[in-house]
Amino acid sequence: MNTAKLTGSAALDGGQRLAVKYFVVAIVLFGAQILFGLLAGFQYLQPDFLYGIVDFSVNRMVHINAMVVWMLFGFIGSIYWLIEDESGTEIVGLKLGNLAFWLFTIAVAIVVVVYLVVQTGPGTIESIWWINEGREYIEAPRWADVGIVVCVLIFFYNVAATFTKGRWTGIGGVLVLDLVAVAGMYLTGMFYTPNLSMDQFWWWWVIHLWVEATWEVLVGCIMAWGLIKTLGARRQIVTTWLYIEVALMLGSGILGLGHHYFWIGTPEYWLTVGGFFSALEPVPLVAMVVHAVYDSGVHRFKSPNHPALAWLIAHAFGNFFGAGVWGFMHTLPQVNVYTHGTQWSASHGHFAFFGAYATMNIAVFYLAAQKWRGNVNFGAGLVDNGWKWKWSLGLLNGGVLGMVMALLVSGYDQVFIERALEGATWSGFFKAQQNAWYLQGMWWRQVFGYMTFAGFFLLVWDLMTIGVRETRPAVFHTEVAEHAA
Amino acid sequence: MSNVPWWASEDFWRKTAIWVTAGMAVVLVVLTFDTVAAITAGHSRVPAYEVINKRIYYRMSTARGFQEPVIGADAPLFGKMLSPEEAEAMVSHGKLTLQARNCASCHTILGNGAYYAPDLTKAWLDPAWAGESAREYLMVKFLMDPTTNARGFGGKRRMPNLHLTEDEAKAVVAFLKWTSAIDTTGFPRNFTPIAQEGDR
Amino acid sequence: MGALGPEGLNVMAPMGPEGLDAFLLAVIAGALVVVFGAVYAACFAFGRLFRSQILMQVAYVCFALLIGTVYVLSTSLHLEGIWNVLMVLLLVAYFVAPRMIWRLTAATHE
Numbered sequence: 001m002n003t004a005k006l007t008g009s010a011a012l013d014g015g016q017r018l019a020v021k022y023f024v025v026a027i028v029l030f031g032a033q034i035l036f037g038l039l040a041g042f043q044y045l046q047p048d049f050l051y052g053i054v055d056f057s058v059n060r061m062v063h064i065n066a067m068v069v070w071m072l073f074g075f076i077g078s079i080y081w082l083i084e085d086e087s088g089t090e091i092v093g094l095k096l097g098n099l100a101f102w103l104f105t106i107a108v109a110i111v112v113v114v115y116l117v118v119q120t121g122p123g124t125i126e127s128i129w130w131i132n133e134g135r136e137y138i139e140a141p142r143w144a145d146v147g148i149v150v151c152v153l154i155f156f157y158n159v160a161a162t163f164t165k166g167r168w169t170g171i172g173g174v175l176v177l178d179l180v181a182v183a184g185m186y187l188t189g190m191f192y193t194p195n196l197s198m199d200q201f202w203w204w205w206v207i208h209l210w211v212e213a214t215w216e217v218l219v220g221c222i223m224a225w226g227l228i229k230t231l232g233a234r235r236q237i238v239t240t241w242l243y244i245e246v247a248l249m250l251g252s253g254i255l256g257l258g259h260h261y262f263w264i265g266t267p268e269y270w271l272t273v274g275g276f277f278s279a280l281e282p283v284p285l286v287a288m289v290v291h292a293v294y295d296s297g298v299h300r301f302k303s304p305n306h307p308a309l310a311w312l313i314a315h316a317f318g319n320f321f322g323a324g325v326w327g328f329m330h331t332l333p334q335v336n337v338y339t340h341g342t343q344w345s346a347s348h349g350h351f352a353f354f355g356a357y358a359t360m361n362i363a364v365f366y367l368a369a370q371k372w373r374g375n376v377n378f379g380a381g382l383v384d385n386g387w388k389w390k391w392s393l394g395l396l397n398g399g400v401l402g403m404v405m406a407l408l409v410s411g412y413d414q415v416f417i418e419r420a421l422e423g424a425t426w427s428g429f430f431k432a433q434q435n436a437w438y439l440q441g442m443w444w445r446q447v448f449g450y451m452t453f454a455g456f457f458l459l460v461w462d463l464m465t466i467g468v469r470e471t472r473p474a475v476f477h478t479e480v481a482e483h484a485a
Numbered sequence: 486m487s488n489v490p491w492w493a494s495e496d497f498w499r500k501t502a503i504w505v506t507a508g509m510a511v512v513l514v515v516l517t518f519d520t521v522a523a524i525t526a527g528h529s530r531v532p533a534y535e536v537i538n539k540r541i542y543y544r545m546s547t548a549r550g551f552q553e554p555v556i557g558a559d560a561p562l563f564g565k566m567l568s569p570e571e572a573e574a575m576v577s578h579g580k581l582t583l584q585a586r587n588c589a590s591c592h593t594i595l596g597n598g599a600y601y602a603p604d605l606t607k608a609w610l611d612p613a614w615a616g617e618s619a620r621e622y623l624m625v626k627f628l629m630d631p632t633t634n635a636r637g638f639g640g641k642r643r644m645p646n647l648h649l650t651e652d653e654a655k656a657v658v659a660f661l662k663w664t665s666a667i668d669t670t671g672f673p674r675n676f677t678p679i680a681q682e683g684d685r
Numbered sequence: 686m687g688a689l690g691p692e693g694l695n696v697m698a699p700m701g702p703e704g705l706d707a708f709l710l711a712v713i714a715g716a717l718v719v720v721f722g723a724v725y726a727a728c729f730a731f732g733r734l735f736r737s738q739i740l741m742q743v744a745y746v747c748f749a750l751l752i753g754t755v756y757v758l759s760t761s762l763h764l765e766g767i768w769n770v771l772m773v774l775l776l777v778a779y780f781v782a783p784r785m786i787w788r789l790t791a792a793t794h795e
Contacts, residue, residue, distance in 0.1 A: 040601075043601075044601070047640070047641045047642040047643065048641065051643070051645060052632075052645050052646065055591075055645045056590070056591055056599075056601045057587045057588075057590035057591045057599070057601075057645075058587070058590070060590045060591070060599050060601065061587060061590045119587070120585055120586045120587055120647060121585040121586075122582075122585060122650075122653070123578055123579070123581040123582030123583075123584075123585050123586070123653045123656065124581060124585065125581060127581070127584070127585035128581065128584055128585060131585065132584070132585060132587055133584060134583065134584030134585060134586070134587050134588065134589060134590075135584065135589065136589050136590070136597060136598055136599070139587070139590070170495070170499070174502075192581075194526075194534070194573060194576050194577035194580045194660075195524070195525070195526050195531060196580065196594065196595065196660075196664055196667070197524040197530070197531045197595070197667055198521070198524055198525070198526075198531075199580075200595055200597060201520065201521070201524060203597075236495055237793050237794060239495055240493070240494070240495040240498050240793050241793065243495065243498035243499050243501065243502040244498050244501075244502075244789065246502040246506065247498065247501050247502040247505045247506070250502070250505060250506045250509060251505040251506075251509060254506070254509040254510060254513055255509055255512060255513060257513065261520070262670060262672070263595060263596055263669045263670055263671075263672030264595045264596075264597070264667075264669065265524050265530045265531050265595070265667040265668060265669060266520050266523070266524055266530065267519070267520055267523045267524075267529075267530060268670055269516075270516075270520075271670070272767060272771075273516070275768070275771060276771055276774075279771060279774075279775045279778075280778065282719045282722060282723075283778060283779075283782050285719075285723065286722055286723055286726045286779070286782055286783060286786070287782065287786045289723050289726045289727050289730065289783075290726050290727075290729070290730045290783050290786040290787055290790065291786065291790050293727060293730035293731055293734060294730060294734065294787065294790040294791070294794070296734075297734040298794060320719075320723065324719045324723070325716050325719045325720055326716070328715050328716070328718060328719045329712050329715040329716040329719075330712060330715065331715075332711075332715065332758075332762065334711070334762040334764070334768075335708070335711050335712055335715060335762070337671060337672055337673075337674045338674055338708060339712075340596040340672060340673075341593040341596030341597065341598075341600065341604055341673075342600060343600055345600070346600055412709075415708070416705055419673065419674060419675065420675070420705050420708070422677075423675045423676055423677030424604070424607075424673035424674060424675060424676045424677075425611055425612055425613065425676070425677055426603040426608075426611045426612075426613045426638070427612070427613060427638050429602075429603040429604070430603070430637065430638035430639065430640055430642075431638065433640060433642065434638075434639060434640045488795040489792060489793065489795045490792055492789075492792070493789055493792030493793045493795075
């Protein structure tokens with residue numbers, strides 16, 4: 001080991017050592033997400049595959065739950081990564097944070113084992129407490145919900161107390177308030193009612209207000225810190241813009257919730273509310289475009305971490321197309337009445353989750369890897385010309401984009417046959433599922449799924465090896481500016 | 486830095502962010518109170534549980550421009566009129582079964598869930614159940630052994646056997662009957678319901 | 686029920702094969718609204734950055750295309766009443782937002 005530079009956990013502060021644990025689990029779950037997605041996708045093509053053993057329902061549930069949890073682990077890790085630096089002090093409850101990490105991880109492992117082995121239970125409230133809650137994305141049984149809330153509260157305590165002990169920054173303030181909302185929204189999904197409309201009404205508070213409000217703000221905070229650290233952006237400007245983005249995102253996103261209340265039994269004014277605010281939801285994205293262009297004129301972008309920068313650019317495009325374009329395409333109720341509940345939604349879901357959140361987490365993984373390797377150069381002139389990160393970037397983005405397009409073809413075919421021609425009946429559903437165009441979309445989705453998996457494999461390989469033989473130190477823009485001054 | 490006009494200052498935007506968020510949250514809370522009242526079972530949009538004692542039609546409303554559920558005469562499920570409490574217990578047992586058997590990881594219901602199997606919102610009214618009178622028994626039979634009674638409509642996809650007891654299967658049917666009476670503002674569009682006796 | 690107006694959803698009622706063309710147009714238009722909105726914003730911003738008249742003209746061409754797309758969206762969905770008001774508001778917002786954001790960006794970077 002090179003003695004001139006600190007590497008591994010010795011190079012990290014306390015929060016960052018904890019963050020790395022979260023990142024490792026996040027990556028494992030990312031792999032699980034893709035693997036179970038591949039199994040579920042294959043069952044579309046070969047319905048007898050694992051039939052009665054690990055049915056589609058199980059694979060699909062693990063697929064989407066792994067996704068939600070790896071995003072969360074990535075976010076929590078990212079915040080632990082930045083907290084000591086941002087607050088200017090040591091983390092308050094590191095031991096507690098470690099305990100929460102292990103609790104959370106073990107709980108996730110138990111939940112997955114129960115999903116795979118026990119799978120289902122009798123129609124009683126006990127099943128919901130101990131086996132499976134049976135509500136999309138938040139299938140985790142109630143005991144695990146309670147565990148998650150406890151872990152998030154510990155996390156919240158750590159963040160709030162650390163900022164209180166150190167210094168409060170704009171980023172810190174937004175972060176802490178946002179975490180209150182993250183935890184609070186989750187509580188709205190933790191009750192049972194026989195009333196399906198009521199169930200889905202509150203269920204969307206968790207799903208939408210997490211994904212299209214609080215998670216966006218969380219990512220905004222991580223991004224703001226990243227801009228200050230890696231590009232040397234001035235804190236005051238970044239903070240002001242974080243507030244502007246919060247105002248724009250929550251101003252359109254909170255009532256954008258309305259676009260989920262078109263067809264679940266809720267009153268008709270939601271059609272107008274949802275349509276109106278969904279039309280506004282792309283405005284923050286447009287704001288980012290303008291701002292990015294302005295910045296490109298002001299700063300010379302010279303990043304010592306090309307993979308992270310590339311993934312941030314992927315984030316910008318993915319967020320714009322996945323959430324913005326793919327969202328608005330079918331968000332007006334006049335269109336949505338046909339597309340709701342078809343592969344169209346799957347297309348949008350894959351694009352938006354990957355584009356807005358997976359990309360961001362991967363960018364942070366690369367920032368972490370850089371420090372872990374002793375803050376060496378990840379910029380130009382990487383060993384092997386950095387082929388691994390470039391190929392994994394291409395394969396992951398190409399794979400997901402391919403799946404998105406394939407699902408869109410299937411979705412359109414489904415709308416055409418099931419909803420338009422066949423009157424949305426069950427026989428219409430199956431007629432669409434057997435149509436050549438639909439099946440071809442599913443087939444291509446699977447191919448691009450394998451491509452995504454190959455990209456994931458390379459990503460892991462790259463994160464484990466990138467910069468190992470690199471000796472040149474990373475030169476950050478801030479430092480360039482300081483030297484010049 | 487002192488050149489920054491007030492409308493571009495950090496302070497102004499911090500306050501704006503707080504006010505915008507708070508304002509939107511207040512609007513959401515107000516709308517939530519209204520909506521929760523409307524979707525409470527037995528109110529304007531969502532039927533009372535004892536609706537499972539009645540015939541449920543699905544008819545075009547010329548005033549609204551789409552189909553809506555219409556509650557008809559007595560048509561007790563499995564030949565037994567239930568009290569409101571019994572009806573709620575049965576529908577609730579059905580929903581618990583739906584959750585515990587993870588139905589929404591293959592099916593959508595109200596359009597939400599997975600896309601591997603057909604939407605359950607109008608399952609009760611689907612023409613696949615041949616005729617109105619045999620439907621509830623066919624549904625129970627199917628639910629208790631979907632592998633043998635599989636009807637893939639020409640495809641290979643089959644529902645796995647989730648080993649529902651007879652009580653659970655009947656409760657699921659009750660839940661689906663109740664669900665079909667929710668006013669979904671015309672979703673799914675252009676739905677062609679089962680031939681409804683005395684309706685045509 | 687004023688919200689969507691019975692007309693609002695009614696127009697999609699004839700969605701058989703013939704209604705489907707309208708549907709396809711509507712989703713493509715919906716996607717292009719956001720794309721043109723962003724390209725207009727980007728060209729506008731680059732136009733300001735490089736003080737380029739040509740880029741500004743490209744931006745306005747994009748906005749004209751955006752107007753056209755919104756028109757297609759509105760006609761293909763047979764939008765009426767409040768929904769057309771929404772479309773006009775959308776156009777105004779997409780036109781004004783990049784300008785305001787640019788001014789704001791310049792001012793915050795003072």
